[in-house]
Amino acid sequence: MAVFDSVAYPTSLSLGYGATGVNVEIERQYLKKRVQVGTCFSPLFLTEHWQLVVLSIEIYRHYGIKLQVVYLMSAIESIYKILKVYNQKDVVQIEPWFSIELDGPKRVENANLELDWRNQAAAHTDCLIKYGYAAEFLIVGDLDDILVPDHGTYYEEFVQNDFRRLKNSLAFLYTRFTVEIDSTRNPSKFLLFDALASAKVALYQPDDPKYVVNTSRAESEQAVHGLQLR
Template sequence: MIPRLPRNIYKTLDLLLLQSFTRFNQISYSKKPQEVRILQYTHTFIHSAYYYPTSKSLGDNAVALVTTMNKRTVWNILDHKINLIGTNQSTKITRQASLSTEHRSFERCDYLLITAQSNMIDNMEKLEIEAKGVLVEIPIKRPIYFAPKPVVFCVSPQFAAEQWQTFLVQLHVSKRYGAHLHLYIVSMVESYFKLIKEYEKLGLVSIEPWLTIKFPITDGPYLEPNRNVELRNQAAAHTDCLLMYKESASFVGILDMDDILIPTANSYYEEFEREYAGDWLISALHYDKYDYKTIKVADLKSQSLSSIVKNAERLPTKDTGKSFLRPERFNST
């Protein structure tokens, strides 16, 4: 997904997509704003909450929440009020969070990715959210301050995944050009998961368990969230990854498993630095994506990266491209 804000310069390059033969229809959205009906009570799902003792872009003692919210909560979802309470050993403070999104509500599904951000208290030990006088504690995570590599690729959540051939191509190409893979997993076949775990032991891959949205009640007037969120809520996982590596990675890429980027330089880092050319007005590089088909093998011993590339055939179709960000310039995707 292409980040929409801030309104800075985007450079466009090329990206390779290796695919199987399953195709999906592209969804078209109307450009005319549609009226959003307001409901009295709606759902919010909190995916993760990060606490930054120090941050280059968010400030000291910053808190960032990754949430999925129903846009019908209020007329303008960004006007919704969320109170956060931070506690350390001696003090408790309350702050109102500012909400932001990279999505336009009239073009999207009912549930949107919303980030909530505020600056809290030194040495915060507990974070709570308040609604109508009820406090709920939120588990907090710390960002990674030392990334395995300067370039991190955030790979979309894997659902019932079984295409281990694509994973091996992505892994070895990314390793060759200097990127670390951070994978979000909902479900996959056991043998595939065991294979990924072996590469995790080598430090080439990080695995992040990822939960689908679940509410105790999804009857009317509510909507079943997983059927009313765009692309199975990939943006939430991408945003979680961006916030995780915000303070440590030089560049963060937003990819699907079958998005294969082969740079023209010796490494991803070298190419991205060249294309940014030290211009801080450029917040992201956007790569166009072209479809290819190739031959896959049935067993691990027969897997050959060179044969996959040699047998790749470009298709006449072109898919939505991908972006590679400076993490300090974005808080969500």
């Protein structure tokens, strides 16, 4: 992240080296409504399990999430069609996320291999810049990471943790557990209730935590130090 002094009301931004500069365009297209909580999903790559896509989006919808941002690199055609339907219904915002193609002499064979997890830190921060003004809190994770509130809505839980514990915290870290579900491959027989009823949670094998950012305080979505919650 670059931090620099600027003018009070900038009209443009460009990055350059020497005489070469590139204009930086920051789009804020989501101006339809202000929401309490949104989600930022890491870039999808070769995604093929449509059951997880539907399950995740519908669970977040159930708990009142009205802004779900999906960063998309590649997916099978059927999943892309599902995302397009959700997008047309204003449930999901689709953000294309591209691999890096460098012109000129190559100092490395593949620049994408120098990035961590398909450059997801940049995607998360891009989501904060574009959509952070539209939500008070943003849940950050993969599409198959589903955060379920302990009580009430996401917003009630986040506000309670925010004001009850650390009033200046930028993010909350939630412990993650692996969950196995059984599901049909036939879309006509797929039921959310059956998938959830089959869930088996590995409670004694906690995984790396996922986090929620307070958009009024965060400048980046690559959280390292946050308030750990169980």
